[in-house]
Amino acid sequence: MRQVALNTHISGRFNIELENLRNSVMAMGGEVEQQLADTLKAIANNNPGLAETVILNDLKINSMEMQIDEECLRIIAKRHPTAARVKIPGISTGSSTFS
Structure with a gap:
């Protein structure tokens, strides 16, 4: 149950970050x-x-563009998936042994 609440919280914060980023891009577009x-x-x-x-x-x-770029990089760095969570079809992350 706690995991669900944590995921919702993280997802909610991520959505807010994306909405703020969207607002910044829209403001720059208006300019x-x-x-x-x-x-x-x-x-x-x-x-x-x-x-x-x-x-x-x-x-x-x-200046607005540079701020948006920096925010994009910050979000990517903060939210990027770790290697353990990345799932690529056809590639196993388990260890294999060679004889």
């Missing part, structure tokens, strides 16, 4: 959409000031 719209406006209206703003805002998006 990218705005950048694209501003880029098109800057080109259409020959607006160098807006173009400069787009260039400066790109640093924010790059």
Whole structure:
């Protein structure tokens, strides 16, 4: 019974981590959409000031991307299966003896 509760707890935390990651990706996507719209406006209206703003805002998006990458790596490192739990069809993890 305790094992089930532990699995649910771990799974719940994992789901929260994934949801937070998803929210970060969606926020970055929104920023990218705005950048694209501003880029098109800057080109259409020959607006160098807006173009400069787009260039400066790109640093924010790059930072968001790096944070997302770091979070992905953290989740993978924290949640990766151990070798004992990995099951590959056709491969036995038991020891064999040679005569």
